[in-house]
Amino acid sequence: xxxxxxxxxxxxxxxxxxxxxxxxxxxxxxxxxxxxxxxxxxxxxxxxxxxxxxxxxxxxxxxxxxxxxxxxxxxxxxxxxxxxxxxxxxxxxxxxxxxxxxxxxxxxxxxxxxxxxxxxxxxxxxxxxxxxxxxxxxxxxxxxxxxxxxxxxxxxxxxxxxxxxxxxxxxxxxxxxxxxxxxxxxxxxxxxxxxxxx
Amino acid sequence: xxxxxxxxxxxxxxxxxxxxxxxxxxxxxxxxxxxxxxxxxxxxxxxxxxxxxxxxxxxxxxxxxxxxxxxxxxxxxxxxxxxxxxxxxxxxxxxxxxxxxxxxxxxxxxxxxxxxxxxxxxxxxxxxxxxxxxxxxxxxxxxxxxxxxxxxxxxxxxxxxxxxxxxxxxxxxxxxxxxxxxxxxxxxxxxxxxxxxxxx
Numbered sequence: 001x002x003x004x005x006x007x008x009x010x011x012x013x014x015x016x017x018x019x020x021x022x023x024x025x026x027x028x029x030x031x032x033x034x035x036x037x038x039x040x041x042x043x044x045x046x047x048x049x050x051x052x053x054x055x056x057x058x059x060x061x062x063x064x065x066x067x068x069x070x071x072x073x074x075x076x077x078x079x080x081x082x083x084x085x086x087x088x089x090x091x092x093x094x095x096x097x098x099x100x101x102x103x104x105x106x107x108x109x110x111x112x113x114x115x116x117x118x119x120x121x122x123x124x125x126x127x128x129x130x131x132x133x134x135x136x137x138x139x140x141x142x143x144x145x146x147x148x149x150x151x152x153x154x155x156x157x158x159x160x161x162x163x164x165x166x167x168x169x170x171x172x173x174x175x176x177x178x179x180x181x182x183x184x185x186x187x188x189x190x191x192x193x194x195x196x197x198x
Numbered sequence: 199x200x201x202x203x204x205x206x207x208x209x210x211x212x213x214x215x216x217x218x219x220x221x222x223x224x225x226x227x228x229x230x231x232x233x234x235x236x237x238x239x240x241x242x243x244x245x246x247x248x249x250x251x252x253x254x255x256x257x258x259x260x261x262x263x264x265x266x267x268x269x270x271x272x273x274x275x276x277x278x279x280x281x282x283x284x285x286x287x288x289x290x291x292x293x294x295x296x297x298x299x300x301x302x303x304x305x306x307x308x309x310x311x312x313x314x315x316x317x318x319x320x321x322x323x324x325x326x327x328x329x330x331x332x333x334x335x336x337x338x339x340x341x342x343x344x345x346x347x348x349x350x351x352x353x354x355x356x357x358x359x360x361x362x363x364x365x366x367x368x369x370x371x372x373x374x375x376x377x378x379x380x381x382x383x384x385x386x387x388x389x390x391x392x393x394x395x396x397x398x
Contacts, residue, residue, distance in 0.1 A: 029388045033381055044373040045365065103372055111380065116392070161296045168376050169223065169300060177216045179391045 032114045039110035047102060058084065061100040064134075068095070068141040075142070077149070091149040093141075098164075101137030104171040105130055111175045125178040129171070136170050215309060215390065222307030230302040239269050242291045246272045249335035262339065266291075274339055279350065287342045294338075294375070295331045298324070301379035308387050319386040323379075330378055334370040341367035 017025065047057055061084045069081040078088050084095045097103075108129050112122050140163045148155045246266045254260035261278040265285070270292040273285035305320040344355040344363040351360065 026385075028392055029385055032384055032388055036377070036381060036384070040373045040377045041369060044369060048365065048368055098372065103376060106373065107377055107380065110377070160290075160293050161299075164376075165296065165299055168297075169227075169303075172300075172304070172380055173216070173220060173223070176219060176391060180216045 028116065032116075035114035036110045039113055040106065043106035043110060044103075047097070047106070053097075057097065057100070057102065060102070061095050061097075064100050064137070064141065065095045067138060068145070071138065071142050072145055075146075077145070086145065088149070091145060091152070093145055093148060095141065099137075099141065099144075099159075101133050101140075101167065104133050104137070104167050107168065108133060108171045108175055111172075112178065115175075115179050117179070121178075125175075129174050129178065132174055133167070133171055136167055140167055218309035219307050222309055223303050226306040227299065227303045230306065231299050234296070234299050234302075238292055238295075241295065242266060242269060242272075245291055245294070245331055245335055248332045249339065252332060252336045253339050256340075264339070272335075274342055287346065289335070289338050289342075291335065294334050295327070297375055297379050298327060301327060301382065304379055304383045305386070308390065310390075319382075323382040323386070326382060327378060330370075330374070334375065337363065337367040337370050 023030065046052055065081055065084045065086050069079040069086045072079045072086065072088075079086050080088065086093055086095070093099075109126060112125050112129065115122075117125075144155070144159055144163060147158045243266055246264050249272075250262060250264040253262045253264070259278075261276045263275045263277065264272045265275060267273050267288065271288050271290050274287045274289065275281060275285050279286075301323055302320060305316050305323065308316055340363040344351055344360045355363070
């Protein structure tokens with residue numbers, strides 16, 4: 001941010017910053033927010049389109065259901081799977097949008113791409129982040145199934161409030177760790193020291 | 199808001215910031231959740247009334263009534279059409295605002311700021327969130343009217359309106375419900391994690 005230059009002839013006065021100055025002061029925050037909102041809205045609009053839902057999201061969700069079913073079988077549940085549904089003799093769930101981790105992935109993607117960082121750091125962060133988010137989402141689906149099977153009265157609250165909060169918090173924390181540890185920009189800017197004259 | 203300084207690499211304090219933030223989140227999340235659980239019945243009543251007023255503002259004649267049910271739901275009713283179940287649809291109000299837990303925990307967990315400097319932006323953010331929750335419930339009702347009532351929906355809403363209310367409800371219910379706490383946090387505290395500019 002460029003420092004306001006004080007006049008040589010008069011002593012510096014304390015002035016209220018104008019609208020444009022405030023905009024300039026918050027430029028990086030507003031840029032982040034603008035790009036984040038665009039990517040978030042665009043991403044969710046994209047996955048709500050029928051062809052994208054049918055050819056990308058549904059098969060992806062079916063894959064999640066399959067992995068969750070295999071994990072539950074390893075835990076001694078006798079699971080049968082059909083598309084995005086997993087069930088046994090005690091309980092059954094249909095994994096839908098909102099339960100497949102895609103929302104958190106899009107929020108994470110939007111935050112990573114809106115943040116000023118080198119492209120390589122973005123792609124590495126994105127790849128690792130998506131794997132981590134899906135790992136937590138797998139724990140969520142398995143835990144929710146077991147909650148529904150053994151503690152059905154807790155299922156509704158666990159499904160919406162508790163696990164959605166945990167998965168989103170996890171996605172945001174991942175982004176904060178990524179942004180703080182790996183995202184540096186090798187540029188000269190308003191905050192950088194001026195170059196020495198040759 | 200933090201102002202990035204010139205440095206060849208991130209200062210040491212930055213490397214501890216995410217960990218301190220995580221610790222703060224773990225400390226604050228339970229008290230914040232307890233407060234949220236306690237205020238939820240009152241807040242649901244307020245949101246139901248506010249959403250009803252907003253819906254009725256857009257109707258002529260105003261026919262919609264939203265009735266709070268079982269603490270966490272409201273029932274959509276209209277006095278100008280038959281309702282075999284006694285209501286047209288049931289909406290879980292609590293699902294609209296549980297992200298307040300995230301919002302408050304994010305703000306309170308920011309390390310290196312006085313409580314006042316965390317509470318003031320949190321207050322503004324909660325206020326913005328309240329408006330968002332009212333609009334979100336309004337969109338739920340319009341979505342129900344436009345797309346879920348069969349022939350009545352087709353008769354009263356055109357193709358554009360059905361798509362408009364459908365996509366608006368979808369965007370408010372998923373991305374912006376979850377994105378809003380992040381957006382508000384970023385507006386006030388992004389400077390804390392913005393990259394320090396490395397010297398050329």
